[in-house]
Amino acid sequence: MADADAPVFEHVIRVGWGDCDPAQIAYTGHIPGFALEAIDAWWEAHLGGDGWFQMELDRGYGTPFVHMSLDFSAPITPRHRLICAVWPTRLGETSIAFRVDGRQDGVLCFAGAFVSVFTTAGSLAKRPAPSEIRQLVEPLIRPADSNPYAE
Amino acid sequence: MADADAPVFEHVIRVGWGDCDPAQIAYTGHIPGFALEAIDAWWEAHLGGDGWFQMELDRGYGTPFVHMSLDFSAPITPRHRLICAVWPTRLGETSIAFRVDGRQDGVLCFAGAFVSVFTTAGSLAKRPAPSEIRQLVEPLIRPADSNPYAE
Amino acid sequence: MADADAPVFEHVIRVGWGDCDPAQIAYTGHIPGFALEAIDAWWEAHLGGDGWFQMELDRGYGTPFVHMSLDFSAPITPRHRLICAVWPTRLGETSIAFRVDGRQDGVLCFAGAFVSVFTTAGSLAKRPAPSEIRQLVEPLIRPADSNPYAE
Amino acid sequence: MADADAPVFEHVIRVGWGDCDPAQIAYTGHIPGFALEAIDAWWEAHLGGDGWFQMELDRGYGTPFVHMSLDFSAPITPRHRLICAVWPTRLGETSIAFRVDGRQDGVLCFAGAFVSVFTTAGSLAKRPAPSEIRQLVEPLIRPADSNPYAE
Numbered sequence: 001m002a003d004a005d006a007p008v009f010e011h012v013i014r015v016g017w018g019d020c021d022p023a024q025i026a027y028t029g030h031i032p033g034f035a036l037e038a039i040d041a042w043w044e045a046h047l048g049g050d051g052w053f054q055m056e057l058d059r060g061y062g063t064p065f066v067h068m069s070l071d072f073s074a075p076i077t078p079r080h081r082l083i084c085a086v087w088p089t090r091l092g093e094t095s096i097a098f099r100v101d102g103r104q105d106g107v108l109c110f111a112g113a114f115v116s117v118f119t120t121a122g123s124l125a126k127r128p129a130p131s132e133i134r135q136l137v138e139p140l141i142r143p144a145d146s147n148p149y150a151e
Numbered sequence: 152m153a154d155a156d157a158p159v160f161e162h163v164i165r166v167g168w169g170d171c172d173p174a175q176i177a178y179t180g181h182i183p184g185f186a187l188e189a190i191d192a193w194w195e196a197h198l199g200g201d202g203w204f205q206m207e208l209d210r211g212y213g214t215p216f217v218h219m220s221l222d223f224s225a226p227i228t229p230r231h232r233l234i235c236a237v238w239p240t241r242l243g244e245t246s247i248a249f250r251v252d253g254r255q256d257g258v259l260c261f262a263g264a265f266v267s268v269f270t271t272a273g274s275l276a277k278r279p280a281p282s283e284i285r286q287l288v289e290p291l292i293r294p295a296d297s298n299p300y301a302e
Numbered sequence: 303m304a305d306a307d308a309p310v311f312e313h314v315i316r317v318g319w320g321d322c323d324p325a326q327i328a329y330t331g332h333i334p335g336f337a338l339e340a341i342d343a344w345w346e347a348h349l350g351g352d353g354w355f356q357m358e359l360d361r362g363y364g365t366p367f368v369h370m371s372l373d374f375s376a377p378i379t380p381r382h383r384l385i386c387a388v389w390p391t392r393l394g395e396t397s398i399a400f401r402v403d404g405r406q407d408g409v410l411c412f413a414g415a416f417v418s419v420f421t422t423a424g425s426l427a428k429r430p431a432p433s434e435i436r437q438l439v440e441p442l443i444r445p446a447d448s449n450p451y452a453e
Numbered sequence: 454m455a456d457a458d459a460p461v462f463e464h465v466i467r468v469g470w471g472d473c474d475p476a477q478i479a480y481t482g483h484i485p486g487f488a489l490e491a492i493d494a495w496w497e498a499h500l501g502g503d504g505w506f507q508m509e510l511d512r513g514y515g516t517p518f519v520h521m522s523l524d525f526s527a528p529i530t531p532r533h534r535l536i537c538a539v540w541p542t543r544l545g546e547t548s549i550a551f552r553v554d555g556r557q558d559g560v561l562c563f564a565g566a567f568v569s570v571f572t573t574a575g576s577l578a579k580r581p582a583p584s585e586i587r588q589l590v591e592p593l594i595r596p597a598d599s600n601p602y603a604e
Contacts (some may be wrong), residue, residue: 018331022509024324049185173475204324224368232379275325318505383574
């Protein structure tokens with residue numbers, strides 16, 4: 001049901017001195033955190049201002065990660081903002097997958113794939129995707145390999 | 152020469168799930184990093200887009216910290232953006248002091264005082280404040296204890 | 303009641319590449335986290351293996367910070383382990399203060415003062431220091447300015 | 454040339470309160486950093502005390518990452534130390550692959566695969582694996598999917 005024309009959300013991250021290592025580029029260990037922040041911001045933008053925090057505390061469910069995979073293709077530096085394009089690529093019975101592509105100045109720096117499962121808050125017991133999520137996410141699914149900036 | 156009417160810079164930080172600890176508030180260990188990011192953003196906003204990264208790599212000087220002090224008065228959570236007010240409070244021969252106050256929803260969460268020294272890039276040798284910095288900073292100095300939101 | 307001969311606890315931190323910034327030293331924003339980790343390890347060593355996590359979840363109280371102050375006197379690098387000396391300096395009715403001194407290769411890198419209050423877990427309501435804590439801490443209090451390595 | 458009997462290095466990480474999120478488990482965004490720290494410690498243990506920092510600054514080469522992939526199978530908490538088993542799984546002409554498996558109390562928490570390329574320090578230009586590295590690494594290569602704790 002993936003729709004290559006579904007809109008893509010962008011989250012902007014300010015990369016600073018403190019993100020960089022002695023090679024003068026963002027430390028690899030921080031990059032997964034950038035991508036996760038972009039997914040958290042995706043939820044916030046699509047779920048009425050609620051990110052993971054409100055999801056767990058107010059809505060009663062969580063989305064812990066079971067997988068992440070990232071390819072790094074260009075260094076990230078403080079010279080440009082990091083623009084993270086985020087989109088859901090699959091919604092299973094109890095899981096959801098996201099793609100996050102990070103770009104600086106138009107150059108792809110990393111491409112990441114992330115899989116979470118739905119759980120009941122306060123436990124780590126798996127549960128089906130909440131129906132409010134199913135309704136929200138289904139129209140936004142795009143293929144994992146669709147370039148959101150392709151003409 | 153502090154001027155209580157000098158403008159105050161604000162830097163906005165998105166606090167997320169990943170910043171919080173099991174007490175459901177931002178972990179104390181992350182808060183100094185928020186304040187430092189706000190100072191880095193202050194430089195970026197006032198130095199033609201150059202933060203600490205460009206200062207060290209392009210301009211040839213750095214500003215390592217010799218002191219920080221923070222008082223925490225209210226918890227920080229993802230429910231609001233963290234608005235950091237930043238202003239220089241003193242410019243010495245070889246040092247500069249900043250105040251950073253972090254607020255959420257109008258409530259003061261922390262007040263911090265920070266002192267850096269000027270160094271030559273690539274070394275940690277102290278040097279006088281660069282004249283371009285002196286010109287920039289002097290008109291912006293406010294008293295440390297001036298509330299930027301006071302009427 | 304501070305006793306300058308009370309023993310001092312040491313916590314060892316491995317400083318790595320990922321802790322360092324483009325100036326090739328540990329990023330200032332990470333140093334408060336080093337000191338807090340050392341205090342957490344102090345509790346773990348003195349409270350039967352329980353750090354802040356077990357204190358909050360199992361013992362029903364927390365110790366959120368209300369103040370921290372650090373002076374930085376030498377850069378921290380991966381060339382040596384960071385040895386953090388930790389000791390309590392004061393135990394009030396509802397608060398506790400710690401000193402943390404970080405050294406590398408015998409050189410003092412930072413000296414920090416930290417104040418926490420006791421709270422009931424799951425809330426941020428202040429409470430008196432638990433009696434198990436009072437018994438534990440009182441004999442370990444040393445003056446804030448006592449050098450643990452002085453002859 | 455992988456040898457399933459090659460020894461496996463273990464790096465121990467103290468997981469603390471500050472690593473955990475409101476779900477009372479280590480935040481996913483910190484776990485790649487744990488694995489990277491374990492690889493950095495692997496180098497340090499095998500390269501005469503030199504980790505990435507000394508590799509870049511003293512030996513003149515670096516190993517930036519081009520890929521990472523992690524599967525998360527159990528939550529990580531402060532209740533046990535995190536034991537990271539690290540081993541090289543492949544040494545190419547210009548690249549090296551590592552496996553990092555993190556366990557707590559004997560339970561596999563994550564399994565990660567990491568690929569770096571060799572570069573000349575101070576640039577990001579790819580170069581062949583240094584011969585000192587080739588000699589060191591070749592006898593230590595194990596299959597990616599070999600369980601180091603299997604009988």
